[in-house]
Amino acid sequence: MLTLEGLQIIQDDFRLCADWKVAKGTRVAIIGPSGGGKSTLLAAICGFTPATGRVLWDGAGLDALAPGKRPIAMLFQDQNLFPHLTAAQNVGLALSQKRLTTDQQMRVAQALARVGLEGFEGRKPAQLSGGQQSRVALARLLLQDRPLWLLDEPFAALGPGLRSEMLALVHQIALEMGATVLMVTHDPEDARKFAQMIVVVDQGVAQAPRDVDEVFANPDQALQDYLGR
Numbered sequence: 001m002l003t004l005e006g007l008q009i010i011q012d013d014f015r016l017c018a019d020w021k022v023a024k025g026t027r028v029a030i031i032g033p034s035g036g037g038k039s040t041l042l043a044a045i046c047g048f049t050p051a052t053g054r055v056l057w058d059g060a061g062l063d064a065l066a067p068g069k070r071p072i073a074m075l076f077q078d079q080n081l082f083p084h085l086t087a088a089q090n091v092g093l094a095l096s097q098k099r100l101t102t103d104q105q106m107r108v109a110q111a112l113a114r115v116g117l118e119g120f121e122g123r124k125p126a127q128l129s130g131g132q133q134s135r136v137a138l139a140r141l142l143l144q145d146r147p148l149w150l151l152d153e154p155f156a157a158l159g160p161g162l163r164s165e166m167l168a169l170v171h172q173i174a175l176e177m178g179a180t181v182l183m184v185t186h187d188p189e190d191a192r193k194f195a196q197m198i199v200v201v202d203q204g205v206a207q208a209p210r211d212v213d214e215v216f217a218n219p220d221q222a223l224q225d226y227l228g229r
Ligand SMILES: Nc1ncnc2c1ncn2[C@@H]1O[C@H](COP(=O)(O)OP(=O)(O)OP(=O)(O)O)[C@@H](O)[C@H]1O
Pocket: 011, 012, 014, 032, 033, 034, 035, 036, 037, 038, 039, 040, 041, 201
């Protein structure tokens, strides 16, 4: 269970609050107007942005933990791949900064195979398509083996077909691993396909998660404004 308890973020004249819970294994889409605070909310959960209130995972407060020590894996639009490292080396960073053991190398190969990149281990990011780069980043996320995934428009740079394919893959792997996922997206269709719950971030509030079908069947004013209805 992820719990945001009276979370409040203040950055200059921007304010955002959130006070809700998400059950383990739930996929949540975060939507809302540009500048509403979607990325800032994820950054606060990770510990990159200062906030008051509490962030808890399974009842334990994360506030004293540095971002890297939290049970969180992140995926952003730019994928954060190192250009001078091969696909396997980029993925291997999830396991160790040093030379990998044979067992670790095998786990890297398995993760790359799981995302459909068998045979691409030795390629550098520049030798991979955008979709393949996304798969490398996903393989790294997989090996990080963290229960909570925060995805910030991870596939926004891809075309609609490829994006859909990647979301289906993330969906499948998240299910297999029982991961809890919060994903920022600008596409209501992506939200509908990927998520079970929706969080609307607007007017200084990250609203409590609601069932995705219910939300789209009866959109409140904030969502109608966002959808342009
Ligand atoms: N480091 C910062 N210091 C002060 N204000 C910031 C900082 N980073 C972001 N902001 C402001 O916080 C607000 C929320 O930005 P944020 O990027 O979280 O919105 P968003 O909903 O993710 O937008 P988009 O959909 O355009 O990515 C904006 O008003 C932004 O200008």
